[in-house]
Amino acid sequence: MTVKTIWSINHTCGHQADRDLSDRAADRRAGFAEWLARQECTNCWRASKEGDEQDKAAWLKAKRAEEQAESEAWSEQYRMPPLEGTERAVAWGVRCRHQVLAAAYTALVLEAETTETEWEGIEETARTVTRAGWWIDQRSSEPDDLTELLQAATEADRPTENPHF
Numbered sequence: 001m002t003v004k005t006i007w008s009i010n011h012t013c014g015h016q017a018d019r020d021l022s023d024r025a026a027d028r029r030a031g032f033a034e035w036l037a038r039q040e041c042t043n044c045w046r047a048s049k050e051g052d053e054q055d056k057a058a059w060l061k062a063k064r065a066e067e068q069a070e071s072e073a074w075s076e077q078y079r080m081p082p083l084e085g086t087e088r089a090v091a092w093g094v095r096c097r098h099q100v101l102a103a104a105y106t107a108l109v110l111e112a113e114t115t116e117t118e119w120e121g122i123e124e125t126a127r128t129v130t131r132a133g134w135w136i137d138q139r140s141s142e143p144d145d146l147t148e149l150l151q152a153a154t155e156a157d158r159p160t161e162n163p164h165f
Contacts, residue, residue, distance in 0.1 A: 071098035085132035093132025107143035
């Protein structure tokens with residue numbers, strides 16, 4: 001007598017399904033069928049994942065909106081000029097500029113020995129960099145590198161790199 005290949009599975013969600021387990025070795029079918037019985041059926045599992053993805057997408061959208069509002073308020077408070085680029089790049093660039101400058105302030109002024117007067121000079125230079133793409137490109141930079149990066153960005157007669165932003 002051969003080991004059955006079609007197993008009737010009663011899932012935890014209450015659904016019943018007949019599963020073809022012929023792709024499993026005969027001695028592993030019973031154990032797999034027991035495991036399947038402790039799971040939701042495929043349709044219920046997919047439906048729960050779709051809900052998770054929708055929840056995650058909604059959370060991410062809300063988080064981005066919160067970050068955007070905070071970054072725009074910060075830009076206004078510290079008199080940062082508008083950025084140039086596509087609508088999407090400008091929004092992202094505003095968030096990146098806020099994050100880069102906030103991290104640099106913490107690292108250079110609060111945790112190191114840069115004075116407020118020296119920081120104001122750095123901030124003035126940062127105001128001259130208005131290409132959103134530049135700020136996006138610097139989003140992963142080290143805070144200690146900001147002065148050198150701003151100096152490189154503001155050198156005269158420098159060709160524009162990555163004009164997509």
